[in-house]
């Protein structure tokens with residue numbers, strides 16, 4: 150039986166009225182909320198008037214199961230239990246009621262995929278009936294369709310008009326048709342009597358907005374509403390919550406502002422920070438800030454990072470004293486993962502280990518590495534398997550062309566992918582004409598281009614591509630594969646064409662990173678073209694068996710929300726990748742805070758071990774610096790303080806009831822105020838002082854808009870010197886603060902001039 154903490158008890162025993170619970174990762178929210186519900190029932194609350202809202206189906210099922218089990222273990226065994234739902238399931242129930250009342254006509258829920266895509270295409274077609282062929286074709290491209298679908302979701306989530314949303318999202322002019330297409334899509338779905346998943350909430354809410362008198366029939370049925378993961382609520386869900394609670398229900402919301410990561414779905418930190426208490430006033434605030442998930446070093450690292458955000462509550466994340474230390478390491482090379490995962494089979498199972506990435510493209514180097522090393526893995530999204538991606542297979546077709554038997558006409562199986570990727574923007578008919586011509590006459594770039602009615606630029610591009618295909622068909626498969634990658638990228642104008650075809654910058658960056666990762670991998674193999682293809686074919690096949698088995702989970706950070714693993718690897722921790730940005734000049738403070746929250750969520754998934762991989766797998770380390778978040782973690786200081794805390798705790802536990810005395814433990818840190826605040830919670834006597842005079846020196850690290858920045862050296866920094874190699878900064882001279890003492894790996898200690906020595910940070 151768990152001994153609930155005082156903080157948990159406070160939430161459970163909350164008397165009445167609205168409440169906001171700020172709960173850090175792993176603080177036992179589910180346990181607390183389950184006990185809260187049991188407490189309400191024990192107090193005589195009517196279970197039919199209690200509603201628990203969870204963020205997705207899995208969380209709902211998990212909560213309902215834990216509630217049943219805990220009820221059975223308590224005096225509530227056999228007592229009816231309240232409804233546990235998601236916002237969508239409540240929306241669904243409302244749709245049914247509104248249908249019964251004759252307010253809304255019944256509609257079939259349509260599955261995502263082809264049936265829905267057909268309607269979307271029709272809507273776009275209607276909105277572009279007068280537009281050029283080229284624009285119509287572009288609008289029906291996969292990337293543009295995806296961008297339009299995202300737009301419709303945001304219109305519904307934010308409850309604003311499509312034209313306002315268009316402005317708010319600052320979409321490009323060539324997507325202006327989104328506004329009309331939204332209206333057409335709504336009409337088409339109404340005419341066909343179908344609706345999407347998001348309509349489960351959108352339709353009833355819009356009905357109430359249109360007929361406010363409906364509110365009285367919907368509100369005030371509940372006495373208590375409990376909402377989990379409130380930090381990711383969006384405006385339409387907030388509207389629904391207000392509607393359901395009316396003036397009767399006491400609403401308790403639980404969440405962590407620092408984990409607000411669904412802004413692209415309309416979530417905003419303001420909801421939890423200020424809006425809730427403004428709308429549901431008076432409101433009592435509670436904290437659950439002891440985590441049962443990880444040890445002190447990880448808590449301290451997490452606090453250090455997130456303290457750089459301004460839009461937050463300054464809540465500290467604390468580890469319970471009894472938690473074993475969490476091991477945190479920085480890995481510099483993707484190859485280092487092999488040793489980590491082959492050491493112990495235990496770490497290979499899905500529940501135990503996870504590799505988390507900022508975006509799927511960063512998983513490509515990890516997947517390829519695991520395939521090569523035979524490490525089984527499973528992907529949270531199966532479609533993200535590297536060899537399931539059409540673009541990768543299209544790219545590999547260029548290699549297959551080289552390996553086809555000499556003197557044979559180029560097969561259309563290979564020609565079509567090479568004409569489609571990187572895109573040449575040919576229509577289906579134009580592409581078909583090229584293929585038929587090649588099949589009849591062979592590849593004759595001039596003749597083919599003369600026969601097609603293309604604009605001069607299109608003609609030039611097609612000719613270039615055909616010449617390249619011709620060149621490849623004559624190349625020997627014994628040539629090395631590495632240089633061919635560079636040729637393909639150059640001769641097909643890959644980066645430019647990917648940029649041209651993408652509907653959003655994010656899409657084009659994702660594609661480019663995926664391709665870069667594959668290119669880097671091919672170049673590392675140092676084999677010839679036929680050997681490379683044989684290896685890829687084998688990996689494609691073995692991939693089937695490696696990928697579907699229980700193996701290391703690979704997920705994006707977004708997909709890891711609410712989950713935890715013994716071992717977590719954060720891969721691709723390089724500037725531009727995580728934090729993710731295309732152009733530093735456009736990377737706003739708000740974007741940075743949002744990326745930092747994502748990093749915070751990623752860190753706090755680990756229980757026993759956290760591995761931080763700075764290799765982005767793209768072989769462009771010269772351009773990409775390690776992620777700023779790694780520096781912000783203050784790993785060295787966090788470790789030192791955690792270590793002292795464990796020692797102090799061990800000493801205290803051996804002499805029970807004795808107040809800690811000055812143990813003589815002291816530590817010099819960069820952020821003494823933060824560490825001191827943390828230590829206060831543990832009644833610690835560790836002496837914390839600020840590092841004396843951190844030395845500011847010129848480095849190649851650039852801060853936004855400042856050119857070459859002054860970045861301070863700190864004691865404990867891991868450095869690398871051009872001539873002496875790796876070392877640790879031991880001392881900063883008190884008198885002459887540009888003199889630093891560095892101890893190198895061979896044991897030599899050297900006093901160096903901080904602003905002159907050819908030094909850089911390691912990792």
Ligand SMILES: Nc1ncnc2c1ncn2[C@@H]1O[C@H](COP(=O)(O)OP(=O)(O)OP(=O)(O)O)[C@@H](O)[C@H]1O
Nearest residue numbers: 151152153154173174175176177178179180181441
């Ligand atoms: N008071 C407690 N003492 C010891 N362990 C606890 C306590 N409360 C919760 N735990 C443990 O902490 C872990 C996480 O708890 P729980 O499953 O309730 O939280 P969660 O809701 O899944 O996590 P999170 O807080 O990240 O949402 C569980 O293993 C649980 O048994």
